[in-house]
Amino acid sequence: MDFSSKLLENAVYEMAQLPGIGKRTALRLVLHLLKQPERRTEDLSNAIMKLRNTVQFCKKCHNISDTELCEICSNPKRDATLVCVVEDIRDVMAIENTGQYRGLYHVLGGKISPIEGMGPQDLTISSLVRKVKEGEVNELILALSSTMEGDTTNFYIFKQIEGTQVKTSTIARGIAVGDELEYADEVTLGRSILNRIPFEGSFNNN
Numbered sequence: 216m217d218f219s220s221k222l223l224e225n226a227v228y229e230m231a232q233l234p235g236i237g238k239r240t241a242l243r244l245v246l247h248l249l250k251q252p253e254r255r256t257e258d259l260s261n262a263i264m265k266l267r268n269t270v271q272f273c274k275k276c277h278n279i280s281d282t283e284l285c286e287i288c289s290n291p292k293r294d295a296t297l298v299c300v301v302e303d304i305r306d307v308m309a310i311e312n313t314g315q316y317r318g319l320y321h322v323l324g325g326k327i328s329p330i331e332g333m334g335p336q337d338l339t340i341s342s343l344v345r346k347v348k349e350g351e352v353n354e355l356i357l358a359l360s361s362t363m364e365g366d367t368t369n370f371y372i373f374k375q376i377e378g379t380q381v382k383t384s385t386i387a388r389g390i391a392v393g394d395e396l397e398y399a400d401e402v403t404l405g406r407s408i409l410n411r412i413p414f415e416g417s418f419n420n421n
């Protein structure tokens with residue numbers, strides 16, 4: 216792409232660093248912003264900078280939160296003995312949208328993936344294991360997507376907590392192998408949480 220302006224080129228370059236944004240789209244977005252009142256660009260950069268500078272992670276579930284303890288963890292109506300293990304905030308949002316789940320979450324921050332250089336130590340697994348061993352949890356729902364990385368992570372966690380009293384289940388029904396959780400429709404995802412199955416039985420059949 217040949218730019219007549221170095222300033223424009225820089226802005227397009229930065230925009231194109233975002234996932235799913237190619238150079239063409241980046242150019243379109245930048246030109247769009249230029250046509251809008253200056254205030255629009257200011258609001259956008261301020262919102263992102265404010266998020267960046269003040270974002271917190273809930274000290275209990277590691278979800279993105281505005282406060283030390285997120286709204287879900289601090290809600291007394293939620294069942295704190297039931298914990299659903301998910302990859303990131305998008306999964307929390309997807310499950311919350313089903314309206315079928317009244318327990319808490321544990322956000323891992325990713326999946327074990329040797330290819331991407333993600334090991335168990337890069338995730339919040341040790342804090343999850345601690346929670347389980349301290350006896351706070353009665354049931355753990357392993358709700359990672361059924362991709363190879365998701366399965367590996369589920370199994371790793373299962374091995375870490377083996378021998379404890381916690382009941383371990385997994386969402387299986389209705390979620391196709393290879394599907395990412397956030398793309399499942401609400402009814403399917405809601406049903407797969409309600410109809411969860413014991414984790415141990417879930418891999419013997421494979």
Ligand SMILES: [Zn+2]
Pocket residue numbers: 273274275276277278284285286287288289
């Ligand atoms: Zn929380």
